[in-house]
Amino acid sequence: MTAIGIIGCNGRMGRAIRTELEAKGLPYAGGVDKGEGDLSALIQRSDVLIDFSTPAALKDTLEDCMLAKKPVVIGTTGLEEAHHHLIDAASHTIPVLQTGNMSLGVNLLAALVESAAARLGDDWDIEIVEMHHRHKVDAPSGTALLLGEAAARGRGIALAEHKESGRDGITGARARGAIGFAALRGGSVAGDHQVIFATDDERIEIGHRAENRAIFARGAVKAALWLGAQSAGRYDMKNVLGL
Ligand SMILES: NC(=O)C1=CN([C@@H]2O[C@H](COP(=O)(O)OP(=O)(O)OC[C@H]3O[C@@H](n4cnc5c(N)ncnc54)[C@H](OP(=O)(O)O)[C@@H]3O)[C@@H](O)[C@H]2O)C=CC1
Numbered sequence: 001m002t003a004i005g006i007i008g009c010n011g012r013m014g015r016a017i018r019t020e021l022e023a024k025g026l027p028y029a030g031g032v033d034k035g036e037g038d039l040s041a042l043i044q045r046s047d048v049l050i051d052f053s054t055p056a057a058l059k060d061t062l063e064d065c066m067l068a069k070k071p072v073v074i075g076t077t078g079l080e081e082a083h084h085h086l087i088d089a090a091s092h093t094i095p096v097l098q099t100g101n102m103s104l105g106v107n108l109l110a111a112l113v114e115s116a117a118a119r120l121g122d123d124w125d126i127e128i129v130e131m132h133h134r135h136k137v138d139a140p141s142g143t144a145l146l147l148g149e150a151a152a153r154g155r156g157i158a159l160a161e162h163k164e165s166g167r168d169g170i171t172g173a174r175a176r177g178a179i180g181f182a183a184l185r186g187g188s189v190a191g192d193h194q195v196i197f198a199t200d201d202e203r204i205e206i207g208h209r210a211e212n213r214a215i216f217a218r219g220a221v222k223a224a225l226w227l228g229a230q231s232a233g234r235y236d237m238k239n240v241l242g243l
């Protein structure tokens with residue numbers, strides 16, 4: 001049976017994944033957390049790694065996984081362009097799955113958003129609103145960015161060139177074709193996302209609400225079991241879920 005190791009094992013997601021492994025009777029190879037545990041030793045004794053920690057940990061994780069030729073599932077968000085380059089480079093040596101959201105619901109939502117964006121012209125403004133618990137440190141959320149990428153793909157544009165986030169003060173009118181982001185933080189919200197398509201006189205709103213972290217943990221474990229049987233390459237949840 002596939003033994004799964006967790007990077008960030010004591011965090012909210014680390015704990016949720018341990019609960020999921022126990023519920024499914026799957027072997028837990030152990031975990032590391034900030035200043036706790038030996039990363040290389042964990043990777044050696046694991047068949048697949050799951051990372052829900054912090055972007056700062058990613059470089060060491062990928063390097064050690066490459067040395068040991070172990071697949072890794074990356075759920076950590078707040079990743080920048082340089083992190084994505086590291087993932088691309090590692091994926092030539094090992095299987096790597098990275099996603100801003102492990103749930104079936106959000107990944108299906110992304111497919112719907114891509115399809116709607118492909119059918120609607122750029123006189124339909126796209127805005128993405130997300131709300132998360134008060135402890136979240138990154139914005140926009142990884143999921144909001146995943147949905148923004150889906151919308152941009154549908155439109156045949158690059159998100160980086162059309163992203164508008166953090167509006168404040170005299171911002172000027174909205175640019176035609178922009179994809180906007182708004183981030184709310186408060187309470188214990190596990191993760192709400194809404195995609196709004198707005199044109200003159202009408203609006204389409206589609207969204208997803210996570211009721212707790214079990215959906216992310218379930219997706220992460222499913223992804224790890226799937227990734228353990230893949231060859232080197234970069235994957236996302238669409239590959240796992242067959243979407
Ligand atoms: N893709 C998805 O589906 C989901 C992604 N996420 C993302 O996962 C990440 C973790 O979320 P969450 O569990 O809520 O956050 P937490 O802060 O609860 O957990 C992160 C854990 O990682 C630890 N950590 C920090 N640095 C390192 C390091 N260098 N090596 C190992 N562990 C480290 C933290 O320790 P300390 O607290 O001491 O810093 C903490 O225990 C976030 O980026 C979040 O956005 C969350 C849910 C779903």
Ligand SMILES: O=C(O)C1=N[C@H](C(=O)O)C[C@H](O)C1
Nearest residue numbers: 077100136141142143190191
């Ligand atoms: O930090 C969280 O909690 C979550 N992070 C992910 C994100 O940034 O989208 C996924 C989920 O929404 C919960």
